[in-house]
Amino acid sequence: MQLNFNELRELIAALNQTDIAELTLKSADFELTLRKGDRYPLSGIPPEVSNAVPPAALNATLPLPVAPSELSAPPTPVADKRWVEITSPLVGTFYRSPAPDEPPFVDVGDRIRTGQTVCIIEAMKVMNELEAEVSGQIVEVLVENGQPVEFGQALMRVNPD
Numbered sequence: 001m002q003l004n005f006n007e008l009r010e011l012i013a014a015l016n017q018t019d020i021a022e023l024t025l026k027s028a029d030f031e032l033t034l035r036k037g038d039r040y041p042l043s044g045i046p047p048e049v050s051n052a053v054p055p056a057a058l059n060a061t062l063p064l065p066v067a068p069s070e071l072s073a074p075p076t077p078v079a080d081k082r083w084v085e086i087t088s089p090l091v092g093t094f095y096r097s098p099a100p101d102e103p104p105f106v107d108v109g110d111r112i113r114t115g116q117t118v119c120i121i122e123a124m125k126v127m128n129e130l131e132a133e134v135s136g137q138i139v140e141v142l143v144e145n146g147q148p149v150e151f152g153q154a155l156m157r158v159n160p161d
Contacts (some may be wrong), residue, residue, distance in 0.1 A: 014148040084134045085154040088093075092123035094143045094155060110138045112158065119155060136160040 015023055024033045086095070096104035096119055106118050108114055117129045119140075140157040143149055 010148065017148065017150055038106070050151070053089055055132040082158045082159065083139055084136070084160050086118060086130070086132060086134075086158060088121055088149040088151060088153045088155055089130065090123050090128065091151050092121040092149060094140070094145065094147050094149045095120040095122060095127075096145045106138050106156070108138050108139075108141060111140060112136060121149065130155070132158070134158055134160045 011023075012034065015036065020034045020036075022033065024031065026032075045053045087121075098105070100121065105114075105120075108113055112118060112132045113135045114132055116132050118132050119130050121130055136158040138156055139159050141155070142157065143153070143155050150157065
């Protein structure tokens with residue numbers, strides 16, 4: 001099993017969005033354990049992991065390579081009670097546009113109507129268009145393009161008509 005740096009980052013990002021405290025990946029030639037919590041010091045530099053390292057050396061706990069600024073990000077503003085959240089119907093990757101070189105389906109301030117496509121959730125290489133269930137104005141987009149999302153996670157907030 002090979003795991004490149006981008007796949008490791010995606011795995012860590014997905015792990016950070018769950019309640020899972022520890023994850024261990026094992027294969028014939030390596031073992032990786034990731035743990036969340038304050039027990040492990042943060043280093044601003046992610047550890048270098050390569051296939052040249054013997055499997056026994058990889059049987060260690062690695063600090064999560066998360067920048068301190070990501071841990072102390074300002075809290076999301078409290079949603080107005082009348083706002084409606086558009087949530088993810090499945091686990092996957094959030095995309096704001098139909099292709100990397102195309103504009104996003106919606107931006108903050110845009111008016112949307114029921115049935116309008118607002119984003120795509122990719123799951124197992126299938127692009128699932130997410131349609132708005134309410135008409136109104138987009139107030140917030142809560143997820144960055146290309147980020148993993150979970151079932152029921154809030155993606156956008158809409159001020160309904």
